[in-house]
Amino acid sequence: MTSARPSLPAEQQNYSEQQGHGAPQRQPAPQGYVAHSHGAPIPTAPILAMEGVCLSFGPKRVLDGLTFNVRRGECFGFLGPSGAGKTTTIKLLTRQLTQDTGRIQLFGRPIEHASNADYDRIGILSDTSALYERLSIEENLRLYASIRGRGQHDIDRLLERMKLSDDRRTLIKNCSKGMRQRAALLCALVHAPELLFLDEPTSGLDPAARAEVHRMLSELKRAGATIFITTHDMAEAEALCDRLAILDRGRIIALDAPQSLSMKFARNRIVITTRTRGVLELTRDAAAADTVHDLLAANEVLAIHSDEPNLEEVFLELTGRSL
């Protein structure tokens, strides 16, 4: 690691004191935090930061100068194709790997100095997260609750939330992939972590289970938890993330709010569906305004859409490749 770089911003709030035990409760925005449009606090202090982080496996450069920070209470997404370095980044952030160069800060301290108490504030659902197959869903959950030093009283509520109450006594080996994934997510959430690392959490889930996971993550976010999520699902990234980094071949090629990314790469067009003239694509300029006016006057307009690209198109635009 290099040591000549300037230090990253330090923590400004002791957030752990605000985290209640048990069920996540919506917190009023404390001083120094920005009130989100949904009413939830979006604090400004970074809980997690990477600066110029590089990592190579042999001759292959896997991560190349990653620089970003994750603010408290936000959902930060890493979007990219397989092999882009998403899981490797999570492994670095959770100390499963060590970077070649660069700085990583966790809870305002260099990650090398992170204590066990810091890791007790983290929940991780990795791509290889696995539960004990000969134990039931409930037994696995109780095991992780005991390990994390949490009471058993939250377990019923968590199982209910993930719609696993009826299957609580089902052995993991008899569970579907979706049930396993939801159970693994519950095990990562059982201690109500401040910072949650999720590596493709909805991979392999059916649409209903995926929606349930999204709803749960949204609630966690509203309650003030910080979520770092990797995904290659564009819709998921758009639905969940406050900010999004698009990763390609170990480099961040874009970082912004999903809507801002879409606007940044907007094609400056509007699409008008008319009664008799079909679908018209117009450039947003004065001439188009006149055309729209005329169409509206002639009662020709069935629908008007602005034509912003979705994230997949943004990725295509940035890399020349599809996800």
Add this chain to the structure above:
Amino acid sequence: MNATIRKVRALAGKDFADLIKNPTMFVVCLMPIGFMVLYRFVIGDAATSAGVTMGELAAASEEIATFMLGSSLCMTIGMVATMIVLYGIAEEKEKHTLRTLMLANVRASEVVISKSSVALLAVTVVNAACFFVAEGQLSWLAPYLALGIVGALPVVFVSLVLGLACRDQMTAGFYSVPVLLVALVPIFGMLGEGAARIASISPLGGASTSSWDSRSRARSSPKPPWLPSS
């Protein structure tokens, strides 16, 4: 410290439940007891067919019990301790549950303590069962169980190291063979004085020595005709 105790308790509970629910491990735990039951039948049948009287059989009961207890000790430690620790860790590595535990802020030392505790507990329980099947004298019980725990410690340690080196359960099967052979050396040591000397430097040498002493005592006393000739 409290956190470590809490985690070890949780892990030990999980390991114990897994031991009961894992048919392979459970059967391995029953095998030494099964062998003891088998020995009793074999010895009883051999004595009956050789025309040994009940009195002669009773006179040799101490030597029989010593031989059986020595064998059960080696089998229990060799099979049960190796299986629980070596296969247990290998399975956790293969199925990624060990990594998941580590990500839940569990230290390697806590996993090691948990696995070792459950292995030693299982060895003690199986040894106690074998002891009663072999009809050992009650005054021997405490030293016998203590010998089992002390003898199991190096086997557990070696199994831990090999378990961490294993990639999967198949590798564990390969690695467990030498551990099992070393643990069973004292049984072979009962076959002769030379083998007994080699066995005496093995982790379970005590079992060999006590069994050999027992054999020596048996030779100096009138030998029951149903005992195998050396």
